[in-house]
Amino acid sequence: MKKIRGEWIFLTAVLGICCAVLIIDRGLFLRSMGFFLGIFVQIIPVFVLVFVLMVLSHTFIDRQVIADYFKKPGIKKWLFVIIAGIVSTGPIYVWYPLLAELRDKGVQYGYLAAFLYNRAIKIPLLPLAIFYFGLKYIVVLTLLMIIFSILQGVMINRLVPAEDPCNYQDPRS
Amino acid sequence: MIRLLPVIIGALLLVSLFNNVIPRSFYVGLFKRNLLFDSVIGSIVGSISAGSPMTSYVLGGEFLKNGVALSAVTAFLVAWVTVGIVQLPVEMMILGRRFAIFRNLTAFMLAVVLGILTMLILHFI
Numbered sequence: 001m002k003k004i005r006g007e008w009i010f011l012t013a014v015l016g017i018c019c020a021v022l023i024i025d026r027g028l029f030l031r032s033m034g035f036f037l038g039i040f041v042q043i044i045p046v047f048v049l050v051f052v053l054m055v056l057s058h059t060f061i062d063r064q065v066i067a068d069y070f071k072k073p074g075i076k077k078w079l080f081v082i083i084a085g086i087v088s089t090g091p092i093y094v095w096y097p098l099l100a101e102l103r104d105k106g107v108q109y110g111y112l113a114a115f116l117y118n119r120a121i122k123i124p125l126l127p128l129a130i131f132y133f134g135l136k137y138i139v140v141l142t143l144l145m146i147i148f149s150i151l152q153g154v155m156i157n158r159l160v161p162a163e164d165p166c167n168y169q170d171p172r173s
Numbered sequence: 174m175i176r177l178l179p180v181i182i183g184a185l186l187l188v189s190l191f192n193n194v195i196p197r198s199f200y201v202g203l204f205k206r207n208l209l210f211d212s213v214i215g216s217i218v219g220s221i222s223a224g225s226p227m228t229s230y231v232l233g234g235e236f237l238k239n240g241v242a243l244s245a246v247t248a249f250l251v252a253w254v255t256v257g258i259v260q261l262p263v264e265m266m267i268l269g270r271r272f273a274i275f276r277n278l279t280a281f282m283l284a285v286v287l288g289i290l291t292m293l294i295l296h297f298i
Contacts, residue, residue: 007179007180007183008179010179010180010183011179011180011182011183013183014183014186014187015183015186017186017187017190018186018190021190028190028193028194031193032186032189032190032192032193033189035189035192035193036185036186036189039185039188039189039231039235040182040185043231047181092257092260096263096264096267096268097267099267099268100267100268103268103269109272112268112272113272113276113279116255116276117255117280119254120226120251120254120255122226122254125226125227125230128227128230128231129230131234132230132231132233132234132237133230133233133234133237136295136298137243137291137295140291140294140295140298141247141250141251141287141291144287144290144291144294145251145287148283148286148287151283152276152279152280152283155275155279156272156275156276156279159271159275159279160269160271160272160275
């Protein structure tokens with residue numbers, strides 16, 4: 001039997017709630033659906049743009065290139081970590097093995113933390129973010145997040161020294 | 174992204190229902206107390222939530238329309254993507270317990286600070 005994915009279970013559960021609301025309070029259901037359709041129609045063009053940007057970033061960004069640049073020295077490394085975090089795509093846990101590998105090759109924890117922090121800045125999702133929060137807000141937030149990623153990197157470098165053997169637990173052991 | 178569609182539609186349906194069930198005054202009452210409190214609450218909600226950032230934008234945008242303070246929404250958005258309570262066990266296993274705990278703790282605190290700072294900066298520019 002084919003396994004049903006979590007996202008479909010979630011949608012089915014929500015649709016179940018909607019059906020219950022329809023039975024209990026028809027007026028509430030109709031008001032809610034009107035509200036839903038209003039938002040949905042508004043954000044369809046933004047979703048299309050986000051989809052195109054995501055396809056482009058998946059096509060042109062290579063994981064190995066990112067790994068190689070992590071070894072650059074000094075300020076260049078910070079700059080690279082920021083850019084790599086911003087342009088990296090996919091779920092966060094996909095990147096954990098690569099980061100563990102870099103850690104084992106001597107990359108400090110702070111750089112890994114800064115990379116993960118910058119993953120929060122999603123260029124393909126910017127149109128949606130601007131649609132909801134406005135350009136000024138997104139520019140301020142993005143700049144602050146880049147600065148805070150370095151701050152977190154410096155903090156993590158102090159809190160979690162690379163030479164501490166307790167930091168790494170081999171998952172195979 | 175296609176896989177995200179059922180989550181987005183489900184989240185929008187829930188937001189639409191809540192928008193009509195919960196009065197605007199509830200959100201205003203819950204969050205609009207002070208900058209620090211709003212940011213901490215926003216960061217807690219963002220930290221325990223999981224899923225695509227796209228969903229967080231949709232939810233955050235609707236929170237904002239319902240009168241939730243900008244500092245809370247900012248902390249919520251930032252914590253959603255920088256703090257990962259759900260994936261913490263995996264992060265601990267692969268990258269180390271100390272790193273995972275400190276990274277998530279500092280990300281939580283920075284989300285609170287970012288919520289406050291963003292609101293203050295936007296107030297003055």
